[in-house]
Amino acid sequence: MHDAPAPYSLLTDLPYEIILKIVEVTHPKDLLTIARVSKQFRGLLMHPTSASLWKHSLALHEPALPECPASMSEPRWAHLVFEEQCTFCGANDEAAEVNWYLRVRACKHCAKSCIKTSLQDGFRPLSDGTTSFERLIPSKLAYLDSMSFFAFGCFRSWSYLAADYEAVKAEYLSIRSDADRRQFVEERIALANSGRAHSHRCEIWSQKHQS
Ligand SMILES: [Zn+2]
Incomplete structure (x- = not known):
């Protein structure tokens, strides 16, 4: 048989x-x-x-x-959306939720080493000092409560992938002319803003999906 x-x-x-x-x-x-x-x-x-x-x-x-x-x-x-694996180490982790803004799922261990949260704006590439590098990369801006403001003197925090920050900084510093640097910053901001709009829609989808 x-x-x-x-x-x-x-x-x-x-x-x-x-x-x-x-x-x-x-x-x-x-x-x-x-x-x-x-x-x-x-x-x-x-x-x-x-x-x-x-x-x-x-x-x-x-x-x-x-x-x-x-x-x-x-x-x-x-x-990323449907499987429960850490983006960085591949471990199965049911508790690791998608970070829609960074487009990763991170286990606790990898979140510590790969995702950075800063209370201060980082490097400001433009001479007018209005734009920090966090705005040029996939990142999430969170507003802190009043207790945090009194404790740390900050009212907001950024979270982003440390690797994204270093990569965009290196690319920016390799550009020689001021005009090209300004253009680079403007293009990256536009890209990051459209990414954040998409991430926001994904967050809403996720809430509906879970309800
Ligand atoms: Zn991991």
């Missing part, structure tokens, strides 16, 4: 078009699981040409998840 074939081997025997039809109505979390089942599925699902399939699957989810950020691939976005 022959052993019954594994379910996934039956699936991979189907015509490619049929597999796509099945996969595009599958929940993104299940797609991530399927991608781990076999090399064939991983090759199919992680190939850049499968982006539309992921988009379809992500759009089917209710309430509709905000669009995948331009800086991420759809599978990476689905992994």
Whole structure:
């Protein structure tokens, strides 16, 4: 008597078009699981040409998840949103929530070493001194309560990835002309602002998703 074939081997025997039809109505979390089942599925699902399939699957989810950020691939976005793994060390951690502003999930250990919270504005790149580097990168601004104000003399704090801060600072310092530096700052601020608007929509989605 022959052993019954594994379910996934039956699936991979189907015509490619049929597999796509099945996969595009599958929940993104299940797609991530399927991608781990076999090399064939991983090759199919992680190939850049499968982006539309992921988009379809992500759009089917209710309430509709905000669009995948331009800086991420759809599978990476689905992994961040639906799987409970630390972005930095890969450990499973149910308690690690998505930080929508930094687009990471961090376990306690990695949060300590990778995410920085500062009560003071950092390096100010422009001569008018109005813009600090925290505004040029994915970051979250939080307003502190009055007790913190009296204790620390600060009314707000920034949280961001230490690596993002160092990378943007190095890039800025490598630019020679004042005009180019100003343009760089303006472009980065526009990018960071649109990222924060997207993060805010994701936060609202997350609250609805949990309720
Ligand atoms: Zn970790």
